[in-house]
Amino acid sequence: MTDQVRVRVDPSRCVGSGTCVAIAPDDLELLDGVARARRAATVLSPELQDAVDSCPVEALSIEPASEQPRER
Amino acid sequence: MNRSARHEELLSEEAVRDPYTFFGELRETEPVAYNQRYRSWVITRYSDVSAAFKDPRFGSDRITPYVEQRRAQGRQDASDAVFDILSDWLVFKDPPDHGRLRRLVNRAFTPRAVQQMEGRIEEIAEELLADLPSEGVADLIKEFAYPLPAIVIAEMLGVPASDRGLFKQWSDDLGALVFGGLEDEGRHERATGGMLELVEYLTELIDRYTQEPADNLISALTRSRDEGDALSQSEVVATCTLLLFGGHETTTNLIGNSLLALAERPELREELTADPDLLRPAVEELLRFDGPAKAVVRVMVDDIAFAGRQLQRNDRVFLVTAAANRDPREFSRPDEIDIRRDEAQHLGFGLGAHYCLGAPLARMEAVVALRVIFRHLAELRLPDGHDLHWHPVLLNRGLAELPLAYRRSEVRA
Numbered sequence: 001m002t003d004q005v006r007v008r009v010d011p012s013r014c015v016g017s018g019t020c021v022a023i024a025p026d027d028l029e030l031l032d033g034v035a036r037a038r039r040a041a042t043v044l045s046p047e048l049q050d051a052v053d054s055c056p057v058e059a060l061s062i063e064p065a066s067e068q069p070r071e072r
Numbered sequence: 073m074n075r076s077a078r079h080e081e082l083l084s085e086e087a088v089r090d091p092y093t094f095f096g097e098l099r100e101t102e103p104v105a106y107n108q109r110y111r112s113w114v115i116t117r118y119s120d121v122s123a124a125f126k127d128p129r130f131g132s133d134r135i136t137p138y139v140e141q142r143r144a145q146g147r148q149d150a151s152d153a154v155f156d157i158l159s160d161w162l163v164f165k166d167p168p169d170h171g172r173l174r175r176l177v178n179r180a181f182t183p184r185a186v187q188q189m190e191g192r193i194e195e196i197a198e199e200l201l202a203d204l205p206s207e208g209v210a211d212l213i214k215e216f217a218y219p220l221p222a223i224v225i226a227e228m229l230g231v232p233a234s235d236r237g238l239f240k241q242w243s244d245d246l247g248a249l250v251f252g253g254l255e256d257e258g259r260h261e262r263a264t265g266g267m268l269e270l271v272e273y274l275t276e277l278i279d280r281y282t283q284e285p286a287d288n289l290i291s292a293l294t295r296s297r298d299e300g301d302a303l304s305q306s307e308v309v310a311t312c313t314l315l316l317f318g319g320h321e322t323t324t325n326l327i328g329n330s331l332l333a334l335a336e337r338p339e340l341r342e343e344l345t346a347d348p349d350l351l352r353p354a355v356e357e358l359l360r361f362d363g364p365a366k367a368v369v370r371v372m373v374d375d376i377a378f379a380g381r382q383l384q385r386n387d388r389v390f391l392v393t394a395a396a397n398r399d400p401r402e403f404s405r406p407d408e409i410d411i412r413r414d415e416a417q418h419l420g421f422g423l424g425a426h427y428c429l430g431a432p433l434a435r436m437e438a439v440v441a442l443r444v445i446f447r448h449l450a451e452l453r454l455p456d457g458h459d460l461h462w463h464p465v466l467l468n469r470g471l472a473e474l475p476l477a478y479r480r481s482e483v484r485a
Contacts, residue, residue, distance in 0.1 A: 012417075013417075015417070015421070015422075015423050015424070015427045016126055016423060016424045016425070016427070017424065017425060017426075017427040018171070018424070018425050019174070019175070019178055022171045022174070022175050023175065032126075033126035033423070033424060053182055053184055054178055054179070054182050055182075055183075056178075056181070056182070056183070056427060056428075056429070056431050056432055057183075057431070058183050
């Protein structure tokens, strides 16, 4: 079974470049110029990893979906 | 002279010397102002500039409307070739081409990719300072802030070290066109000559790396060109010219402006010398305080109502990041440097789809540059009576030269 992950976006860092959305449109979207995860849990695909690594301001991170969100 | 007349002259002596006061006055009195002389809107508040960056109706293609206007006026000449190249620059693209191109180029500039270059950047910075005498006055733009980013981007692309010197003149000539020099009549002709020579040179280099690929950006771009038509030959050439050019002047000015600010603040310099970990937040604050970009141009794609004014399709707009970054609505004591600020992010690299692709590299180069300078040069100060000479251009903020008195530190790395 493939482990589920959660994508976290730090909205105070996100500059809305849309890089992640262009690379992994299934997992991320832009809302009012800020990226956000489209799903509460997803599979860590190569595209998603690429999207996280490509963020120009390192606003994205991935954590196991089993963990409770640290803060909101 | 009344306020509005004074504020028509965006390149007056006072506006070039102190754009923060000049555009700050506009920000507080007429935040979305129409400038008759430049036939452009001038937008200066943080909230408006930031909204415009994120709004695709503020288009980035300011080349096509200009070319169409030239054609309509029957002005066709050799400089059309330059605009052909510029029209393929990522910075002037709108969707969908923008996303496709940006994704390809982005790989080389991610924070992780850039992190791996830190050691080499430091080595280059060390080499540049190695030949300075033990004390004296050195123009740190010419000796350091200019060559450092130029060498880094040339190496990234795969330009042989022996050919680096060729680029300075081409880059300077092109800069006069792109950044809008003041009353510089010959700028189109010089930019044309420089661009055509640069294109010829790059085309040969691209051919060479097509036949013998190496670990550099040109080889990566040619691979993208040959795999599934992701990139056309003209886009490869244009992207190389953009990267060479983008990698030059703006980072030079970031390092130069930062050195000036720190030369004038010995206490802060001492703090950064003692604790180089503070350089990263310091560079971020210096980008806000006196970054290398004063304004960014957009051209309206649609008619819209914006902050109480009517902007019309094809209207030109200056988003004055220099004024937005000093907006007291977002930043407390905006005219002071505070490296521990925890406020809004500055707009020095823009925002949205055109957020500076080179931002991670520029940050890294500036941090390394300051670290190496402070490691080796102490007692930095402007010589008495020196008048600063800022480039009289609208979009960029940079010094023509930065002579600093210094004494070499005894500690060697």
